[in-house]
Amino acid sequence: MINLDRNNKLKDNLKAKKKRLLDALIYREILKDKRLIKAFIDIPLEHFIPEKFKKIAKFYDDVPNLFYYDEKNPRSYRTISAPHMITIMLQGLSLEENDDLLILGAKSGYIAALAHQLAPKGEIIILEANPDIAKLTTENLKKLKLDDRVTIIIKNPLNGAPDLYPWQKILVTGAIEQQKIYPLLNQLDKESGVLFAPIGTEMVQDYTQILRQGEEFFGKKQLQVRFSPLITQLELDELELITDFEEFGTDNSVEAANHNRLTTEYERGLWNKKVAIKYISNILDNITPEEIFKTKTLNRNQRDLVISYFESIAEIAKSLKLEEDINKMFTKIDAIDNIFGRLRNYKRDFELTIKKMQSRLNQIRSYNIVRKELEHLTLADPEILEQKVNVINQQLFEINHLLDLIHKEIIRIKTVY
Numbered sequence: 001m002i003n004l005d006r007n008n009k010l011k012d013n014l015k016a017k018k019k020r021l022l023d024a025l026i027y028r029e030i031l032k033d034k035r036l037i038k039a040f041i042d043i044p045l046e047h048f049i050p051e052k053f054k055k056i057a058k059f060y061d062d063v064p065n066l067f068y069y070d071e072k073n074p075r076s077y078r079t080i081s082a083p084h085m086i087t088i089m090l091q092g093l094s095l096e097e098n099d100d101l102l103i104l105g106a107k108s109g110y111i112a113a114l115a116h117q118l119a120p121k122g123e124i125i126i127l128e129a130n131p132d133i134a135k136l137t138t139e140n141l142k143k144l145k146l147d148d149r150v151t152i153i154i155k156n157p158l159n160g161a162p163d164l165y166p167w168q169k170i171l172v173t174g175a176i177e178q179q180k181i182y183p184l185l186n187q188l189d190k191e192s193g194v195l196f197a198p199i200g201t202e203m204v205q206d207y208t209q210i211l212r213q214g215e216e217f218f219g220k221k222q223l224q225v226r227f228s229p230l231i232t233q234l235e236l237d238e239l240e241l242i243t244d245f246e247e248f249g250t251d252n253s254v255e256a257a258n259h260n261r262l263t264t265e266y267e268r269g270l271w272n273k274k275v276a277i278k279y280i281s282n283i284l285d286n287i288t289p290e291e292i293f294k295t296k297t298l299n300r301n302q303r304d305l306v307i308s309y310f311e312s313i314a315e316i317a318k319s320l321k322l323e324e325d326i327n328k329m330f331t332k333i334d335a336i337d338n339i340f341g342r343l344r345n346y347k348r349d350f351e352l353t354i355k356k357m358q359s360r361l362n363q364i365r366s367y368n369i370v371r372k373e374l375e376h377l378t379l380a381d382p383e384i385l386e387q388k389v390n391v392i393n394q395q396l397f398e399i400n401h402l403l404d405l406i407h408k409e410i411i412r413i414k415t416v417y
Contacts, residue, residue, distance in 0.1 A: 014046065017060035021083055024062070031087045039117035040083070048080060048110040048140050067108040068133050077228075078133065080110050081173070085225070092196040092209050092222060093169045095119045098348045100355060102127070102164075102187075104157035105173035105230055109137040112150045115171075121351045124150045125164065125359070127157035151356045157230055160184045163362055164355045172197030174230030175205050183272050188212040198227045210277060219277040298349055303417045306346050307410055309339050313357075314406045320364070320399050326372045333365050350413060353405070360402040367395035 022040055025031035031040075045065070049057050053066050064079035081089070089111065095101065095118040103112055106128040115124055128134040134154045141147045153161070158180055160170070166189040172181075175198050184195055193212040198205035206221040316332050316339075323329050340358055347354055370391050377384045 014044075014059055018045075021060045021062060025084060025087060028084075030084050031091075033091050033118070035118050036087065036090055036114065039114045042117065043110070043113045043144070045080070045110060047143050048108040048113070050136065068130075068136065070132070076130075078107075078130075080107050086111055086114065088207065088222065089171060089173070089196060090115060090118060092207070093171060093194055095122075095169060097121045098351070099168035100166075101125070101169045101171065102161055102167045103171045103173065104160070104184075106130075106133050106137040106152065107173050108133070109140040109146075109150070111171070111173065112137075113141065113144060113146055116146055116149055119169075120149075121348075122149075122168070123353055123355045125161060125355055126150065126152045127155055127161060128152060129154070129156055149353070151359060153359060158183075160187045162187050164358055166190065166193065168193055170195040170197075172230060173227075174198070175200065175202060175227040176230050177201070179274075181210075182274050185210060185212065185217055185275050185277075186273060190214050198225050202229055215275075217275050217277045219279045220281065221279065298417060302346065302349070303413060306343065306350055306352070307413055309343050310406050310410050310413075313339050314403055314410075317399055317403050317406070321396060326368060326375065329368050330365070333361060333368065336361055350417065353409065357402060357405050357409075360398055360405065363398045364395055364402065367391050367398065371395070 018040065022031065022037060026037070031037060046054070046057075046059055049059075049065055049067050053069075057065050059065070060083070062082050062084050064082050064085075066077070066079050068076065068078035070076035080086075093099075093101070093115075095115060097119055099119040099122040101115055101119055101122060101124045103115070103124065103126045106112075106126050109126070112124050112126055126134075126137065128137065131154050134152045138147065138152050141150050141152075157172075158176070160183055161167070162183070165187050167187050168189045170184055170188060170193075172184070172195070178199055181195070181197060181199060184197075188195060188210075190212060195210045195212075196207070197210075198207045200206055203226070205225050205227060207223050207225050209220045209222060211218045313336050316336050320329060320332055323332065337358075340354055340361070343352060343354055346352060371388065374384065374388050374391065
């Protein structure tokens, strides 16, 4: 009974502190979006702080909160941004309910959880280089049953996710130099895609809104900030190890999954080309979160077509499990990719989680590349044979995961539409 009373008292205390914080942010005219106010109320910050840091946490004070620290590396110190900064980030994105959002840097998942409340019908992908932070973030999101709409990918966030292009919104949660934003800007949706990032040197940055309209980019510098770099050198070094591909005796990584689609000179130029940003003081003033997204009138034929596309993908994916010819597997993977391309036309109308599925398909492709490399090595070596078996098992796991996602999506579409 004593513990129950203590827990209730703690909950009441946190609730009161949260109310005071939100009142202060509203009074200072920082927090303006009613949807975000509700998101702060609904999403508990305390769920995103590990137990070992809760004693020093300043819940619902307007300060950053520590959520990760590796004693072996003093530079690994990671915090969830202060509430006023999170408010500026999310309002600066002007999120609409159907937007797909790419977040660079996990921040323990708290920002993604809040963003989901603003864009509940879109997909959120987080790129995080540190595998420990990625694992922690996944566990945090599962607590709130948000792992269906928020996906964590372990990779260098500086590269963005061109294989999942286009992105309606991109949020950068750490300092990034001007020249490193060009690949990200080129991944924005050409129809009013928005990037929000602290751009500048390691000492000081300008938190900047950038809007894409066709091939033009318009920017607005919001305020000066001081963020730690998006990714540290230690994490870049770790990135070479976290994909488990080195144990297979090859230099390939998860990013090799995009080999067939992103390695031509044309495509490298497309993603990395320098763009001119026109800085205008009133840019984005007319783009508000309250803007209503006009949906198309859906009919049964469209629903049946979407279902047939997913059923076709499922059939091809099942055949991958039995296919022994590596080249034929690449052909089938590309066929699935092409069907995903057709499904993009219906993504918003049917709230499809295509990006999550494409991410799984990229994993399948990457394992296929490793299998192709292993073909050139002698299988008489027991270690090589074991490596090949491990790769095949991992690939089968990813295929089964993709099939599970497709099955759930078909059921959802049949039930809802």
